[in-house]
Structures are given as structure tokens and as C-alpha cells.
Amino acid sequence: MTAEPSWNHPWNVARYLIHRLGELGIERLFGVPGNHLGPFLEVLAEERAAGRTALAWIGTPTEIGAGSAADGAARVHGVGAVAVTYGVGAFSLLNTIGGAYVEQISLIAVNASPPYEQWLNLRSIGLLTSHMSPRFESNLEVYRQVTADAQTVSNARLAPRQIDGALAACLAERRPVYLEITEDVWKGACAAPEGEITPEPRGSSAKLLAAALQAASGRIAAAERPILWGGEEIDRQRLADAFQALVEATGLPFCTTIGAKSILSELHPQFHGVYNGKASLPEVRRMFRAADLRIGLGSWSTSKNLGGDVDLGEDWIVAAHEGVTVGSQFFPKVQLGDFLRGLLEALAPRPALRAAGADYYAEDPGGAESREQFLTSLSAAPESPAAEPGLPGKAALTYDTLFARINRFLEDATEGTWPTATNPYTVVSDAAFALLGSQNLRMAERRSFYAQNAWLAIGWSVGAVSGIKEARPAKRPLVFVGDGSFQETCQEMSTHTRLRHDTVVFVLHNQDFYGIEQMLVHPCFYAGQEDPAFYNHLHPWSYARLAEVFGSQATPMTGLKVASLADLDEILSVIADPGHPANRGPILVQVELDRKDYPAAIGYAVRDNC
Numbered sequence: 196m197t198a199e200p201s202w203n204h205p206w207n208v209a210r211y212l213i214h215r216l217g218e219l220g221i222e223r224l225f226g227v228p229g230n231h232l233g234p235f236l237e238v239l240a241e242e243r244a245a246g247r248t249a250l251a252w253i254g255t256p257t258e259i260g261a262g263s264a265a266d267g268a269a270r271v272h273g274v275g276a277v278a279v280t281y282g283v284g285a286f287s288l289l290n291t292i293g294g295a296y297v298e299q300i301s302l303i304a305v306n307a308s309p310p311y312e313q314w315l316n317l318r319s320i321g322l323l324t325s326h327m328s329p330r331f332e333s334n335l336e337v338y339r340q341v342t343a344d345a346q347t348v349s350n351a352r353l354a355p356r357q358i359d360g361a362l363a364a365c366l367a368e369r370r371p372v373y374l375e376i377t378e379d380v381w382k383g384a385c386a387a388p389e390g391e392i393t394p395e396p397r398g399s400s401a402k403l404l405a406a407a408l409q410a411a412s413g414r415i416a417a418a419e420r421p422i423l424w425g426g427e428e429i430d431r432q433r434l435a436d437a438f439q440a441l442v443e444a445t446g447l448p449f450c451t452t453i454g455a456k457s458i459l460s461e462l463h464p465q466f467h468g469v470y471n472g473k474a475s476l477p478e479v480r481r482m483f484r485a486a487d488l489r490i491g492l493g494s495w496s497t498s499k500n501l502g503g504d505v506d507l508g509e510d511w512i513v514a515a516h517e518g519v520t521v522g523s524q525f526f527p528k529v530q531l532g533d534f535l536r537g538l539l540e541a542l543a544p545r546p547a548l549r550a551a552g553a554d555y556y557a558e559d560p561g562g563a564e565s566r567e568q569f570l571t572s573l574s575a576a577p578e579s580p581a582a583e584p585g586l587p588g589k590a591a592l593t594y595d596t597l598f599a600r601i602n603r604f605l606e607d608a609t610e611g612t613w614p615t616a617t618n619p620y621t622v623v624s625d626a627a628f629a630l631l632g633s634q635n636l637r638m639a640e641r642r643s644f645y646a647q648n649a650w651l652a653i654g655w656s657v658g659a660v661s662g663i664k665e666a667r668p669a670k671r672p673l674v675f676v677g678d679g680s681f682q683e684t685c686q687e688m689s690t691h692t693r694l695r696h697d698t699v700v701f702v703l704h705n706q707d708f709y710g711i712e713q714m715l716v717h718p719c720f721y722a723g724q725e726d727p728a729f730y731n732h733l734h735p736w737s738y739a740r741l742a743e744v745f746g747s748q749a750t751p752m753t754g755l756k757v758a759s760l761a762d763l764d765e766i767l768s769v770i771a772d773p774g775h776p777a778n779r780g781p782i783l784v785q786v787e788l789d790r791k792d793y794p795a796a797i798g799y800a801v802r803d804n805c
């Protein structure tokens with residue numbers, strides 16, 4: 196339903212904000228209420244009852260869950276919203292807004308604050324009511340650090356200008372914004388919305404753009420084996436079509452960062468894997484290094500994108516953060532979209548630079564000999580132990596066999612071939628071993644993989660998937676999350692159940708252990724040379740039994756345990772069977788893994804140190 200406001204109906208601040216959120220296409224407002232939010236939610240109910248808005252409130256157990264859900268929805272839709280109550284709610288929400296700031300996600304954080312009268316009482320007689328701090332601007336000051344704009348609205352007449360300004364900043368800067376609105380103002384009269392929210396587009400300097408293009412295209416023309424590295428900003432700025440046009444016009448092979456995983460279909464014939472430094476598949480890393488020029492487009496130099504390597508240098512071009520680096524030259528004030536289109540114009544008139552890329556493989560002795568061989572190696576699942584003679588199907592699972600099997604499951608579900616291949620699943624990965632394992636799943640569709648891979652707040656996936664599923668209801672999410680990460684946000688599975696989502700959450704149970712922390716600090720535990728650090732032990736839980744806690748007859752949830760490939764096969768066949776009763780709600784799959792196991796991708800930490 197598209198909201199049709201009745202303009203004759205009197206406007207107040209709550210209605211104004213509801214209308215503006217609707218205009219941005221936001222249909223879900225995630226949050227945890229508090230009395231200061233009450234008047235706003237009353238107006239929301241009235242607006243819905245009158246058919247003037249499609250915006251629906253989705254209450255979640257925690258503010259972190261609400262913020263992650265809004266973040267997930269924004270990753271799909273472009274912008275999301277969350278509402279909480281002052282102090283107690285706002286400070287809980289902060290983590291997710293910090294993440295959205297770093298990861299360039301447009302979010303609107305609404306904080307309902309005590310009425311003006313309470314602030315006057317605080318000032319005159321020091322009366323401190325619930326959730327208030329004697330620091331008057333404590334919430335605002337904190338949010339200023341993690342938003343593009345932060346406003347306190349305590350005068351209804353000024354609200355339209357403040358709200359419009361914040362929303363425009365949110366869209367223009369692709370960062371969260373903060374609106375603190377005093378309780379007494381929600382129902383205060385204000386002007387009707389005027390015009391639409393129009394973000395001021397950021398432009399490039401024509402001179403610097405031309406200079407950057409000249410420097411970059413010269414380098415590219417002189418290179419023997421350039422490779423493209425698509426990054427996060429291609430996704431955030433919705434530049435996938437321009438990127439694909441460049442890939443195809445130049446014929447160059449491309450990798451992506453993990454953060455940009457699935458910006459294009461990973462079945463694209465020029466796709467050469469996710470490059471993540473030493474944590475890449477060996478063939479991807481060799482290929483990336485065999486290239487004599489690496490062209491990062493929208494790629495962020497984060498530790499998770501460079502997996503142990505820090506090697507930006509003369510043989511790199513990077514366009515990101517509104518500037519372009521060509522070797523040691525830097526050109527500020529160049530927007531990625533302008534640069535991409537300019538590169539296409541500069542390079543496209545020529546025949547494809549490198550048709551089949553055969554010389555890349557020649558540079559890689561011991562590696563693949565042709566593109567076909569290389570691509571086959573990317574999707575080849577290691578032989579499952581179950582298939583080996585002499586080993587029963589009860590062979591234990593490992594991170595690598597789990598993800599290889601999931602890869603095959605995704606492949607089997609893909610319909611058609613590139614460029615029209617479709618797949619019914621999205622993958623949402625948490626941090627730690629889950630991310631290192633899932634980074635090489637071969638995603639058939641664009642924008643089908645989600646991870647918070649720069650901020651890396653553990654537990655993000657369980658909350659975020661609520662928003663991702665709401666925004667893309669036709670796709671079934673598969674979530675991969677470590678046991679420690681899951682313990683942070685497990686109650687958000689209650690939201691999956693409440694919303695009757697069919698999400699499957701794989702809890703990677705390496706026996707109640709913070710594996711990646713152990714790996715980063717004392718990797719030699721994994722070589723059998725050290726005991727585990729005391730602080731990496733979790734309290735053991737019966738994860739699968741949470742289905743009894745969060746499910747009900749009306750809103751079912753299923754909890755299952757798998758310990759072997761045979762168990763996993765059985766569960767995957769349940770998941771793939773639409774008629775199976777387990778698929779009427781979310782499924783939690785507790786995956787039993789050995790405490791000493793780790794994904795091969797992080798094996799370099801053990802090899803380099805022990």
C-alpha cells in the first residue's frame with residue numbers, strides 16, 4: 196500500500212515524520228518503546244487505521260536487534276529507520292549506529308526524549324527523572340560522533356526544517372542521522388511537508404576527475420595484466436551496472452572484497468573470487484598477485500578486506516572515499532560514479548584489453564592453466580568424507596566441509612545459467628570463522644550476501660536478518676553465526692518467529708569457544724602447542740532447544756542438531772522441501788564442530804606463527 200496523506204488532516208510532528216519516512220519508501224520501523232515514544236506510536240496507529248501510511252512498527256526484544264534489523268533493511272532497500280527511548284534505549288542502540296556510520300548505511304535513529312518540562316525541572320532543582328543524565332546533551336553528544344547530522348527537536352514549529360535537513364543528510368552522505376524528539380512535541384502542530392526530500396548530490400571537481408582519469412587510464416593501458424577489485428561503495432552507491440559495464444567492456448578479470456561480495460553475480464565469467472589477502476583461496480591470491488596492476492573500485496582498505504596483507508603501492512589504483520589514488524598520486528574530490536563512467540569512456544573504445552586472460556594463468560606456475568580450470572577450482576567442494584570409501588556418513592563436520600556442502604546446496608538450488616540465473620536464498624554471515632567460511636560461497640544472484648564486515652559487531656547477523664527478510668520476503672535467508680556471536684543476540688530469533696520468517700540460522704558450535712579470538716592472540720593452540728585462553732570459554736548452551744523458548748503452536752520454530760555430513764544432508768533436504776512442517780517458521784541448526792577446527796582461510800595465522 197502506498198500512503199496517501201490527507202493534506203486537510205492537521206499536521207503534527209509525529210505525522211510529519213511518519214509521512215517523510217513513508218516518502219523514502221520505509222515500511223518498517225524497528226524499535227523498543229518507552230513512554231516518551233508513546234504519543235508517536237499512538238499517531239502511527241491512527242495513521243495506519245486511516246490508511247494514510249504503510250509504515251508498520253516492529254517491536255524487537257533489544258535495541259541492538261532493532262538497530263541491526265533497520266541496518267539489514269537499509270542494506271537492501273537503501274534506507275532504514277529505528278526508534279527507541281531516551282538514555283537506556285539510545286545507549287543500547289549506539290553500537291549498531293556506530294556500525295552503520297562506518298559501513299555507510301543510511302539509517303534514521305529516532306530517540307524519544309523526556310518532555311521539555313522535565314528538562315526545566317532538572318535545570319532549576321536538579322530533579323532527575325527516569326533515563327535522564329545530569330549531562331543535558333549526553334545522548335546528542337554521543338550520537339554526534341556516529342551520525343551525519345544529529346538534531347534535538349523541542350519546538351514543533353521548527354521540526355519540519357530539522358527533520359527535512361536530517362533526512363537529506365542521511366541520503367546524501369549515506370550515513371545514519373539522529374533525531375531526538377521531546378515527548379511533548381510529538382503531537383504539537385507543525386506545517387505540512389513541502390516538496391520532497393532532495394539530497395544534494397556530491398559532485399566531483401572536473402579538473403581533478405580529468406587528471407585522475409588520465410593518470411589511471413595511462414597506467415591501465417601500460418599494464419600487462421590488470422585486475423579489478425570491486426568494493427563496498429559499488430554496493431552502497433548502487434553502481435553495479437556501471438561496474439559490470441566496465442568489466443565487460445575491458446574484458447578484465449575481477450575480484451571483490453568480502454564487503455562487496457555478490458555486487459555482481461559470482462557466476463559472471465570474469466569473476467575471479469573474493470580477494471581477502473592471505474585469507475583468500477590460494478588460487479585467488481596467486482591470481483591477484485600475478486596481476487601487475489590492481490584496480491580497487493569502491494574498495495575499502497580494512498583489515499578484513501586485506502586479510503593480513505597491507506600492500507597498497509605503485510601497482511595499485513584505488514577509487515574510494517571520494518578520491519582516487521594512482522600509485523603515489525592522489526586526486527581528491529572525485530566521486531566513484533564519475534570515475535567509473537569516465538574509465539568506461541576512456542577504455543571502452545578499444546577492443547577488450549585482455550580477452551581470456553590466459554597470460555594471468557601463465558604467471559601462476561602450479562596454479563590453473565586456463566580460466567575454465569581456475570573457475571572450476573573456485574566452486575569445487577572438497578570431497579565430502581561421507582563419499583570416501585571406508586568412512587561412514589557419520590564423519591564429523593568441519594568448517595570447510597560444512598561450507599563446501601552449503602555451496603553445493605546453493606548450486607543445486609540455482610535455476611538457469613548466467614546471466615539469468617536465480618537462486619531462492621540469501622546468505623547473511625556474522626563475523627569470525629563464520630565469515631571466513633562463507634566468503635567463498637558462490638552466490639548466483641547480485642546482492643545476495645550480507646555481512647557487517649568492517650565494524651564486525653558479533654551477533655549482528657541474527658538481528659540484521661529480520662530486516663533483510665522483511666525487505667526481500669521472496670528470498671530465504673541462511674544465517675551463519677558462531678556460538679559466541681549468537682549468545683549476544685539470540686533473542687532476536689524471537690523476532691524471526693514472531694514475523695513467521697523462514698530464516699535458517701546455523702549456529703556454528705565449536706564447543707562454546709571464541710575461536711577467532713584464540714586464533715588472533717594465541718594461534719598455537721590450534722597447532723596443539725598451547726592451552727586455550729581462559730577468557731575464550733563460553734558458558735555452554737543447548738542452542739537447539741531455544742526453539743521451545745521462542746516458538747509456539749501458532750508461531751512455530753524448529754531446533755535441530757547436526758554433527759556429521761549425513762545429518763547435514765538430511766537437514767538440507769528438509770530445508771529444500773517446501774511441504775515440510777519445519778519450514779513454517781525459522782529453523783535453528785546447531786552445528787557441532789571440534790574446538791580445534793578452523794576454516795582453511797585463517798590457516799595462515801597458524802602457519803606463520805607456530
Ligand SMILES: Cc1ncc(C[n+]2csc(CCOP(=O)(O)OP(=O)(O)O)c2C)c(N)n1
Pocket residue numbers: 626627628629651652653676677678679680681683705708709710711712
Ligand atoms: C559486540 C562485540 N563484542 C566483542 C567483539 C570481539 N570479538 C570478535 S570475534 C569474537 C568471538 C566470536 O566467537 P564465536 O561467535 O564463537 O565465533 P568463532 O570465533 O568461534 O568463530 C569476539 C568476542 C566483537 N567483535 N563484537
